[in-house]
Amino acid sequence: MYSEDRKFDIKLRPAEVDDLQKIIDLDTLVSGIEKKTYWEDRFDRLKSADSSHLIVAGSLDPKSPDEILGFIVGEVRAWEFGSRPCGWIFAIGVSPDYRVRGIGEKLFDAICESCKKDGANSIRTMIARRDQLNMSFFRAQGMMGGPFIELEKSLR
Amino acid sequence: MKLQKATQFGLYAVLELARDPSRQLSAIEIADKYGISSNHLAKVLRDLGRAGLVDAVRGAGGGYRFSSNSKRVTLMDVINIFEDIGSEASGTSDLGDGTDIGRALLVIRNEIDEITQATFGSITLDTLLKTMRWQRDVI
Numbered sequence A: 001m002y003s004e005d006r007k008f009d010i011k012l013r014p015a016e017v018d019d020l021q022k023i024i025d026l027d028t029l030v031s032g033i034e035k036k037t038y039w040e041d042r043f044d045r046l047k048s049a050d051s052s053h054l055i056v057a058g059s060l061d062p063k064s065p066d067e068i069l070g071f072i073v074g075e076v077r078a079w080e081f082g083s084r085p086c087g088w089i090f091a092i093g094v095s096p097d098y099r100v101r102g103i104g105e106k107l108f109d110a111i112c113e114s115c116k117k118d119g120a121n122s123i124r125t126m127i128a129r130r131d132q133l134n135m136s137f138f139r140a141q142g143m144m145g146g147p148f149i150e151l152e153k154s155l156r
Numbered sequence B: 001m002k003l004q005k006a007t008q009f010g011l012y013a014v015l016e017l018a019r020d021p022s023r024q025l026s027a028i029e030i031a032d033k034y035g036i037s038s039n040h041l042a043k044v045l046r047d048l049g050r051a052g053l054v055d056a057v058r059g060a061g062g063g064y065r066f067s068s069n070s071k072r073v074t075l076m077d078v079i080n081i082f083e084d085i086g087s088e089a090s091g092t093s094d095l096g097d098g099t100d101i102g103r104a105l106l107v108i109r110n111e112i113d114e115i116t117q118a119t120f121g122s123i124t125l126d127t128l129l130k131t132m133r134w135q136r137d138v139i
């Protein structure tokens, strides 16, 4: 479905049911928190909403054909917060052993392409202010401060 | 937000040199392009040299060349050479900061400072130059 990488052995493809546990494991490794229910919900949503995307970077190494080296998840949302149809990236993760080899960038390009096909003219995400790694990565993809500001209040 | 003159000149110089790392330019050439004082820029270039971002090329036709990694150096790294921006929490305190209104205002200033730091700290020289090219291609 997506083009294969020439520089490095990966294959971008939509996630399949069999990938669920591998994505949970990789996300746990990347974020330090296991979110089994979240990922189960995301997989359900893939079935119910065409505008929802979960793309994985699979290994092309014959020794580990089923390995997942990275993932990106997002969907096109419309009219929430008064916003026109826009792609949202909810999470991205690349296996620590395979970083800085262009996998994150390819996942980003693939989700942009998918969201564009779904009618989105822009793509957005939310990043912790102090998370310099993710912030630098997304900025390197050309993302900039958008027209919205996130506000929140403690409920304690 | 306003940056000091030296900071602004430092950003011009380092980005102009990083745009083509194989090229060497003199202080006068860069100053002419940006319409700024070459004396002031010469001092700024020495500061950038001490910080390891540019190399002075000696001899006739000498000048400066970019000598760092544009994919890892952020705008904040360059700014920090010249001034300390947005460090209200750790920096000097203003008169009245200890009062209830002073503290409430400080919270707001810190919010703004944190956004400023996150922005400058996440944009590498390479990202800025790349974004610039994309914007030019769109126009």
Ligand SMILES: CC(C)(COP(=O)(O)OP(=O)(O)OC[C@H]1O[C@@H](n2cnc3c(N)ncnc32)[C@H](O)[C@@H]1OP(=O)(O)O)[C@@H](O)C(=O)NCCC(=O)NCCS
Pocket (backbone or CB within 6 Å): A030, A031, A090, A091, A092, A093, A094, A095, A098, A099, A100, A101, A102, A103, A104, A105, A106, A133, A134, A136, A137, A138, A140, B071, B072
């Ligand atoms: C952010 C992340 C996805 C990047 O993946 P990656 O495959 O390493 O990224 P790429 O190799 O495609 O890098 C693309 C560009 O991003 C920038 N970048 C990536 N890693 C960087 C780093 N450590 N420092 C600075 N810039 C970086 C660079 O500009 C890079 O281009 P370059 O390789 O030409 O220098 C990966 O580091 C990751 O999984 N981080 C943890 C994610 C996370 O916390 N997820 C949970 C919340 S969503």
